[in-house]
Amino acid sequence: MGLSLATAERWVQRWELQQQRYATDREERFTVIADIIEHVTADHAGRPLVVDVGCGPGSLAARLSRRLPGAEIVAVDRDPLLLELARTHHADAARYVDAEIGEPGWTKTLGLDRPLDAAVSTTALHYLSPEALQRTYRQLAALMRPGGVLVNGDHLPHDDSRVAEVAGCVGRRRAERQRAFAHEDWASWWTAVAQDPELADLLAERREREPSTATTAPAPLSLAAHVRLLRQAGFGQAGAVWQYGDSHVLVAIR
Template sequence: MTPYIADADAWQESWDRQQEAYLPDREHRFTTMLDAVDAIRDTAPPRLLDLAGGTGTISLRALRRFPDAEVTLVDLDPALLALATASLGDRAAIVSADLGKPDWPAALPHRRYDAVLTATALHWLPADRLATLYAEIRDLLRPGGLLVNADHMPDDALPELTKRLLARAEERRTARYAAGAVPSWSQWWDQAAQDPVLRPLVEQRQVIYPSGHSPEWTPPVSWHLDALTDAGFREVGTLWRGGADAAVVAVR
């Protein structure tokens, strides 16, 4: 049974601030993702899969944009899933599944989706697993459905400028941490571990991820486009770019 979290909105706000320290244009990328969903949806309510959805960031924004959408959120982190459940209630199906294993689709309530959306979440998967996951996602999409993955995806043609952009972003982020403007990733989790409701879930998380996620792996956007093409999508491209980040889109 999912524990009751009375202050879920406050935790969502805190999560947003922590994430925005890394991703100042975070809301812009979400809007672009949902614009793509709007472009391919038909008269029926869109059926959306929020992949590695964490606290429900994408799901919450999708339901504001498309109130009648059928939303499924998948993640493995028990603390983040509890926050998603508290925030989304019965407006979304919340599923615990491990994307690192090929049987994860068996846990889903549907076998076909109009769109699969994910952001800043799949960089912890190794290359071979992510390439396979792209093919698994294709099989879940209806013809004409799409996948959007927004993540750290540098531009191959701008290696030196990308280094400078990342260095400047780190300087700004460090200054914000020092001023107490936002919590860092580790500070956010330390705060969650002190909350009486979230504490046991954070402890469960530490069992699932004893050394944290795998080291971040950030191939250039061209790698993703090639992997999506190899996975059998008929259209692939870059939907959005901001600095060293991008959102790739693939249409079945």
Template sequence: MTAKHVSNWQSWQSSWDRQQEWYMPDREERFRVMVDTVEALAGRTPRVLDLACGTGSISDRLLRRLPDADVTCVDIDPLLLTIARGHFAGDGRVSFVEADLTDAAWTARLPHTSYDAVVTATALHWLDTEPLDRLYATLAGLLREGGVFLNADHMKDESAPRINAALQALHTDRQTHQRGQGSLDWAGWWGEAARDPHLAEAAAERFALLGDPRKPRTDPPRRDRPTATRWHIETLLRQGFSEARQVWCSTSDALVAALR
């Protein structure tokens, strides 16, 4: 692989981060708290499962802080996995698994039967209540006793609607300004990725498998997706975790930690 090609993967990893930050300007802060929690509860040499890893944003930050960690990255998206594999090419600390988390047998593809930590961000909100409930039970079985699960995702606190509305309005104004300066949204990023010849094959596979993010959705939104932080905490406790609590939040998102 040429140096130019390596640089291209790193560029796409950074581009994904910038696109996500357009939606979540405090994204780096949530990652910091997430890695803090992994270090506090799993130590400096943890075996980590990066669930729905995308381009590997969490793993990248985790390995900067904890260079002796061992990470398994799991995702179903062939394009994002292509970028992640390119970004971590030659790094023996990282392994990759392509799997559907709604498949009951997905854990059979993992290189290990037990992990010290499981981390995920802005991913599990795609799952409806029933498969997410089952996934939490599966994760309780994958973590060693004393291991930690961390989920940073869209979780709402509806107790202060005026505060929420005011902060959301400010965020929307900032997004509008940033778009005027060239920031890419979700559809725009996928359009750029599909035009890259190194990603064209993976993009076609992704669009056939999971849909084309460049096109507006025409199907009605699915309603059976949990949005409250309390639901996640209570479900994790019911599925075998000994403790669970929110360790970080923004207006629309939260980071929940659960101890096995």
């Protein structure tokens, strides 16, 4: 089932472009996340241990690996196709784990031999229900050393509808100036992937793992709701350290 490097490179490059439609100032957000991890691990003895939650095709893991070459990165996702793209195109960036985030026992599959210094995620946790998200935050807090951090870059809307409307406008205008909407969208990317015979087996496996009944994605939780869940999960402090529109980088300290 292994992919050729050329195939993985082609689809990861297209993924990178289509994701620019959805994450305002995506590259800057990656840089901010790396800044935080570098800062938190600067004075900590030993090799930093970082888990990338919902890693997809390895976009964040690859950037963290380049920025922090001494770190050990464990990247986890449930999607077999995206994981295979990551394993092939970003083979040296991380150790990749196939697991369902938030499900009972998923953290045991990570094979960690010491407490985490950091957990990171980007544009991934919003698909979890509030109950699954709270469970995931608690599970990650239990794995983390005192002073470790959880860093989540995602769409975190404001509670106030008028402020949320203005923030959405700011994000869209920024994306328009960056010509982000010129790239293919999520649905188009997956439609194109389905035409590549080299990916047929991975797509079939992906379909087999999908629930037999369609489920509606939960409405995204607000920044304030995330902060509340993080504190309930055992993080002492939590708050946003970067924002553009409704795109935030949220940091929680164990």
